[in-house]
Amino acid sequence: MQPETLADLTRPPVATxxxxxxxxxxxxxxxxxxxxxxxxRQGLTVSAITSVSDAPPTVLVCLNRSNRSHETFLQNGVVGISILGAPHNALAGIFASSRRSADEKFATGRWRTGQTGAPLLDDAVVTLDCTISDIHSSGSHDVLFCIVEAIGLHDAPEAGLAWFGRNFHHLPLSGSATQ
Incomplete structure (x- = not known):
């Protein structure tokens, strides 16, 4: 079997x-x-984030270019990442809503300002305070490569929060059942 070539891109695309x-x-x-x-100030719920490198500490975040907050992120050049835990289901839903203004979103939760100026959720499991170092476009999204300038770890997280099958799921720390 031959490896894929650019000619293979003429095949019909996978259905959206x-x-x-x-x-x-x-x-x-x-x-x-x-x-x-x-x-x-802007914010949204995102699940498209991953670590890239530990030297320098770098993560990537994928943002849809049609999202109303996209240009704000690019112009500010800073990104606050608050990794959510089990108690944050409602807050994740609020930040996922395109019908809510930035003021409405930030009226919930307790926030602090990171050293970059990005808002960080006070009781998040982890916070990453970042500057955007590079941007690559792919399809409908921009991939933001973000250098981590500061990290905050919550002392005693209850459980993590994951998105799977279009629902939130709690990830227990010590083998207890998920919700």
């Missing part, structure tokens, strides 16, 4: 709804991604 269903079965962390600066 099939791809979305497949990706709904890929478990992912639930995070709030936030920014503040000259372009204003």
């Amino acid at each position: 709804d099939l791809f979305r269903e497949a990706m709904s079965r890929l478990g992912a962390p639930v995070t709030l991604v936030t920014t503040d600066g000259p372009a204003g």
